[in-house]
Amino acid sequence: MLKTTSATVALASELVACQSLTPNDAGCQKIIGKRLSALGFTLESMRFDDVDNLWARKGKSGPLFVFAGHTDVVPTGPLDQWQSPPFEPIIKDGHLYGRGSCDMKGSIAAMITACENFLAENPNHLGSIAFLITSDEEGIAKNGTAKVVEKLQARNEKIDFCIVGEASSANTLGDTIKNGRRGSLNGDLIIHGIQGHIAYPLKAANPIHLFSGALKALCETEWDKGNQYFQPTSFQISNINAGTGADNVIPGDLKVKFNFRFSSELTADQLKTRLEEILKKHKLKYSIEWRLSGNPFLTHKGKLVDAISRAIKAVTNIDTELSTSGGTSDGRFIATTGCEVIEFGPINATIHKINECVSITDLDKTSEIYKKTMENLLLR
Numbered sequence: 001m002l003k004t005t006s007a008t009v010a011l012a013s014e015l016v017a018c019q020s021l022t023p024n025d026a027g028c029q030k031i032i033g034k035r036l037s038a039l040g041f042t043l044e045s046m047r048f049d050d051v052d053n054l055w056a057r058k059g060k061s062g063p064l065f066v067f068a069g070h071t072d073v074v075p076t077g078p079l080d081q082w083q084s085p086p087f088e089p090i091i092k093d094g095h096l097y098g099r100g101s102c103d104m105k106g107s108i109a110a111m112i113t114a115c116e117n118f119l120a121e122n123p124n125h126l127g128s129i130a131f132l133i134t135s136d137e138e139g140i141a142k143n144g145t146a147k148v149v150e151k152l153q154a155r156n157e158k159i160d161f162c163i164v165g166e167a168s169s170a171n172t173l174g175d176t177i178k179n180g181r182r183g184s185l186n187g188d189l190i191i192h193g194i195q196g197h198i199a200y201p202l203k204a205a206n207p208i209h210l211f212s213g214a215l216k217a218l219c220e221t222e223w224d225k226g227n228q229y230f231q232p233t234s235f236q237i238s239n240i241n242a243g244t245g246a247d248n249v250i251p252g253d254l255k256v257k258f259n260f261r262f263s264s265e266l267t268a269d270q271l272k273t274r275l276e277e278i279l280k281k282h283k284l285k286y287s288i289e290w291r292l293s294g295n296p297f298l299t300h301k302g303k304l305v306d307a308i309s310r311a312i313k314a315v316t317n318i319d320t321e322l323s324t325s326g327g328t329s330d331g332r333f334i335a336t337t338g339c340e341v342i343e344f345g346p347i348n349a350t351i352h353k354i355n356e357c358v359s360i361t362d363l364d365k366t367s368e369i370y371k372k373t374m375e376n377l378l379l380r
Helices: 007-016 028-037 101-121 145-154 207-220 268-281 303-316 331-337 360-378
Strands: 042-048 051-058 064-070 090-092 095-097 128-134 161-164 176-178 183-192 234-242 253-262 286-294 321-323 340-343 357-359
Touching: 007 028, 007 095, 007 101, 007 360, 028 042, 028 051, 028 101, 028 128, 042 145, 051 145, 064 101, 064 331, 064 360, 095 101, 095 360, 101 128, 101 357, 101 360, 128 145, 145 331, 161 303, 161 331, 161 360, 176 303, 176 340, 183 207, 183 268, 207 234, 207 253, 207 268, 253 268, 268 286, 286 331, 303 340, 303 360, 331 340, 357 360
Parallel strands: 064 128, 064 161, 161 340, 176 321
Antiparallel strands: 042 051, 051 128, 090 095, 095 357, 183 253, 183 286, 234 253
């Protein structure tokens, strides 16, 4: 444990020390559960396959306010490039270093200390408070928040407000909150040609050449113009592979991996149809497998956005901006319940990077912002 006067930084350090490479929780939820149990929360472990999840709730009445987060982290990368071991938290130059310090063990620690301070001052608050913690966000995200939400819905346990602790701030703590995210649709495409000797192209059909016209069309297509909340839909290829490795063989198949990050202007089915129309227009023989990672979601300005915006202003004197940019998050699963959900956390400059770190001052301020948000929503 690092010597610090901040309860938030101390807890964040304890969590960082757990080597919780996705989907391994590595004891984080035990630490979290102990703190929440001491506050009177009822703990419910939900393990699905190899993933540990924790649902902790205090109170039975509405509205239900939820903190959501993940304890799993991405791989460290080359250890020799870290200035200190990634799972040995250190404080240097006002920052806590370690894998997961910013994404998102720091936020989880801030949530817990915010809750501790809020309950100490307001034992008779309105409604209920809960924590939804998973160890399957950085991985395939099938046995984590998605499954917990399914279970909660099956027993009619309705979430009203949710803060996901993703590192949302861009340049200064509080400058940005995410009130939505684009959808993500992946495709594994195979263009079928005819393998043959490279000296006899008329007896073969090169799938790379055949795909070139469709590739140009796909890259130049304007899928939509976006809207006031979302950037225009983006089509990106992540991998193209063909060939046997020999210099004198025309490949039989071309494999293409691609992704749509799409706005609320289009559905996943519409994107599938439009892409396949382009392939058919170019008379390609193909097979394709689709994987929908999540649909777009949006929380309009309302009680939650207002509550956290006022909290950020009170703590940082910043007028926060709403954004739907960036990748996916577990907010996409929680939003399916119809609740108001936003993402807020520290500056995201070092997430997933070597020497990941977070400002210890910002961690303490994040805790205060979470606390004031609860005050704005759960006090008369």
